[in-house]
Amino acid sequence: MLSSDFGSVAVTETVSKSTRRRATVAAERTRAIKLDKSDRVIRGVSYFAITIFTAMCLLPFILIVSASFSSESEIMKSGFGLLPKGFTFTAYEYIFRAPRQIIGSYVVTVVMTVAGTAIGLFIIAMTGFALYRQDFRLRNYIAFFIYFTTLFSAGLAPTFLWIGRDLGLRGNYLAVFLPLLMTPWLIILMKNFMRTIPYEIIESGKIDGAGDFRIFVQLALPMMKPALATVGLFLALGYWNEWYLSSLYLGSTVEFKPLQYYLYNVINTANALRNSVAGSNVSITDLPSNTLKMASAVVATLPILFVYPFVQKYFVSGITVGAVKG
Amino acid sequence: MSLKEAAPQRRSSKEEEPQQRRISLWRRFTSSRMLLLMCLPAIAFFVIFNYAPMPGIWIAFTNFNYRDGIFGSPFVGFKNFEFLIKSGQLWLLTRNTVLYNLAFIVLGNILAITFAVMLNEIRLKYFKKITQSIMFLPYFISVVLVGVIAFNLLNYDNGALNGIIEGAGGEPIKVYSTPGAWPGIITLTHLWQSTGYGTIVYFAAIMGIDRVLFEAAAIDGATAWQRIRYVILPSLKPIFVILLLFALGGIMHGNFGLFWNLVGNNAALFQTTDIIETSVYRMVMSQNNFTTSTAVGLYQSIFGFAIVITANWIVRRMNPDYALF
Numbered sequence: 001m002l003s004s005d006f007g008s009v010a011v012t013e014t015v016s017k018s019t020r021r022r023a024t025v026a027a028e029r030t031r032a033i034k035l036d037k038s039d040r041v042i043r044g045v046s047y048f049a050i051t052i053f054t055a056m057c058l059l060p061f062i063l064i065v066s067a068s069f070s071s072e073s074e075i076m077k078s079g080f081g082l083l084p085k086g087f088t089f090t091a092y093e094y095i096f097r098a099p100r101q102i103i104g105s106y107v108v109t110v111v112m113t114v115a116g117t118a119i120g121l122f123i124i125a126m127t128g129f130a131l132y133r134q135d136f137r138l139r140n141y142i143a144f145f146i147y148f149t150t151l152f153s154a155g156l157a158p159t160f161l162w163i164g165r166d167l168g169l170r171g172n173y174l175a176v177f178l179p180l181l182m183t184p185w186l187i188i189l190m191k192n193f194m195r196t197i198p199y200e201i202i203e204s205g206k207i208d209g210a211g212d213f214r215i216f217v218q219l220a221l222p223m224m225k226p227a228l229a230t231v232g233l234f235l236a237l238g239y240w241n242e243w244y245l246s247s248l249y250l251g252s253t254v255e256f257k258p259l260q261y262y263l264y265n266v267i268n269t270a271n272a273l274r275n276s277v278a279g280s281n282v283s284i285t286d287l288p289s290n291t292l293k294m295a296s297a298v299v300a301t302l303p304i305l306f307v308y309p310f311v312q313k314y315f316v317s318g319i320t321v322g323a324v325k326g
Numbered sequence: 327m328s329l330k331e332a333a334p335q336r337r338s339s340k341e342e343e344p345q346q347r348r349i350s351l352w353r354r355f356t357s358s359r360m361l362l363l364m365c366l367p368a369i370a371f372f373v374i375f376n377y378a379p380m381p382g383i384w385i386a387f388t389n390f391n392y393r394d395g396i397f398g399s400p401f402v403g404f405k406n407f408e409f410l411i412k413s414g415q416l417w418l419l420t421r422n423t424v425l426y427n428l429a430f431i432v433l434g435n436i437l438a439i440t441f442a443v444m445l446n447e448i449r450l451k452y453f454k455k456i457t458q459s460i461m462f463l464p465y466f467i468s469v470v471l472v473g474v475i476a477f478n479l480l481n482y483d484n485g486a487l488n489g490i491i492e493g494a495g496g497e498p499i500k501v502y503s504t505p506g507a508w509p510g511i512i513t514l515t516h517l518w519q520s521t522g523y524g525t526i527v528y529f530a531a532i533m534g535i536d537r538v539l540f541e542a543a544a545i546d547g548a549t550a551w552q553r554i555r556y557v558i559l560p561s562l563k564p565i566f567v568i569l570l571l572f573a574l575g576g577i578m579h580g581n582f583g584l585f586w587n588l589v590g591n592n593a594a595l596f597q598t599t600d601i602i603e604t605s606v607y608r609m610v611m612s613q614n615n616f617t618t619s620t621a622v623g624l625y626q627s628i629f630g631f632a633i634v635i636t637a638n639w640i641v642r643r644m645n646p647d648y649a650l651f
Contacts, residue, residue, distance in 0.1 A: 039550040046444035047453070053441060054457045057464050057522060060475040063486060067478065079489035080478050127368040130361040137358065142365050147651075149376040150575065152631050155623020156606045157616045158382025161396070163375070179375050182368060212360035241468035244583060248611070260468045264587075267474060290484070297474050301467055308466060312459060
């Protein structure tokens with residue numbers, strides 16, 4: 001069995017090495033001061049490691065943004081780098097020269113994200129509320145009914161045939177929209193978050209003669225902003241980053257592909273294009289395929305990064321309560 | 327499932343005390359009709375998208391064709407499974423899926439716990455906030471973009487990695503035709519994308535530790551290291567066990583999007599990169615092979631189910647509080 005302290009191995013080594021070194025230098029000092037030093041070593045290591053990791057998280061983004069502003073010929077010559085090479089807007093001009101596609105993709109994705117997040121959030125919160133109610137006698141059965149789907153599933157092929165053929169949703173945006181509305185994990189997260197609502201509030205609502213639905217809308221919902229923000233962000237991310245269901249059910253049947261699937265196609269078509277042209281004498285620098293991919297990536301990603309800081313403050317509290325109580 | 331399961335159970339015990347049981351079953355439904363109604367959309371959702379496709383598992387035992395449909399197609403018993411085992415494909419897929427997941431679980435938890443503990447040691451408020459936000463960033467982008475980034479770094483013609491190698495006077499590497507390199511690349515990419523999230527989860531758990539424990543430790547003269555070893559790490563155990571159980575439950579399920587966007591249809595790398603999900607996706611999407619893919623999917627579900635039950639059983643024997651069910 002893995003023990004919970006294996007995560008500290010790396011810390012131990014660095015700390016014990018540096019404390020030993022320091023101990024020889026200041027052998028005469030008192031115990032209290034030595035302890036103080038070990039604290040400072042841990043702190044120093046923490047600042048260092050976290051700075052490095054943060055930089056590693058950020059660098060690829062810079063790489064992409066800089067590549068999107070580079071000129072194709074410079075990329076072909078000297079490769080990708082952290083600073084734009086031959087600064088130019090060509091790739092973006094290329095994308096927005098025929099803006100119909102990208103605007104259509106944006107509309108599809110934004111509509112799905114907003115509607116899906118709103119509807120999904122409402123249903124998840126409502127279900128979470130019912131499952132949290134101690135006086136709801138069927139709650140354990142329903143909870144298991146939902147949880148069981150994470151243990152056992154039909155698998156891709158039967159699901160694909162069911163949704164695409166039997167429900168007739170092939171080529172229909174609903175095939176992408178509906179399956180993303182909720183997951184068992186989000187319902188469990190919501191239910192656990194409800195535990196922070198004092199039960200007395202529900203009871204006081206009951207005494208005042210409010211029905212269960214009214215108690216949910218007027219008393220419970222306003223108290224759950226962090227949970228709503230957390231679950232809402234997860235839902236929004238699911239919709240915004242969706243490409244998989246689109247590839248299964250939409251393929252090339254719809255004119256406007258959801259944004260990430262559009263990006264997926266740009267990347268793969270550009271690859272295919274490059275491969276097909278590579279053998280012939282046609283100059284591939286005419287089509288800025290590399291920088292085009294990067295610019296599409298930036299265009300497809302930027303909006304969610306702008307939303308992120310606004311919801312982020314709710315995030316830690318939302319995850320804590322939901323996750324810790326499992 | 328449990329709704330249907332629950333009803334017969336009630337009925338059988340009803341025989342003992344007929345009247346009382348009937349009343350209680352009736353009351354179960356009527357006493358909180360509104361709450362049941364509020365659950366209905368979710369129940370309908372899981373019935374339609376998760377339970378309804380389940381009879382389709384039958385495909386695994388047939389020689390499926392479109393014209394005859396799922397239950398009209400000829401029955402072939404375990405032929406499809408035999409084929410998978412004999413071809414050695416099932417073993418390769420299982421090995422890759424399980425090993426990748428084990429690497430993700432072990433390294434992911436080590437990194438996440440380490441960074442969470444370190445984040446807790448940091449005193450500068452703004453530094454903490456900014457680094458936290460940036461660490462979380464990779465978790466927010468789509469796997470399609472992750473694929474772009476990897477290609478950016480690794481491709482032969484103009485990837486940043488080969489740029490560095492050439493700059494240092496070395497020979498550029500053809501990463502996309504070197505299967506041996508991919509376990510490392512995929513694991514690193516996965517860690518890059520998910521460690522920030524894990525860190526925040528563990529950090530949130532550390533924030534939830536009762537401050538009194540830290541004060542008591544300080545009074546006893548504990549060093550920072552002792553505080554981490556004897557207060558923080560033990561407090562992370564419950565959440566660690568829960569995350570471990572969840573992860574073990576998904577050990578037969580790969581991170582499909584990541585693998586597909588990093589490797590895609592690159593057959594040269596399959597030996598080290600093909601997992602159950604990518605193989606099933608290929609069978610369905612490019613070969614229209616429903617029988618074999620359903621057989622693989624069923625094998626995956628049953629195997630995964632057995633692992634969850636076993637893991638949960640072990641955890642419950644060690645400490646019932648940590649068990650999932």
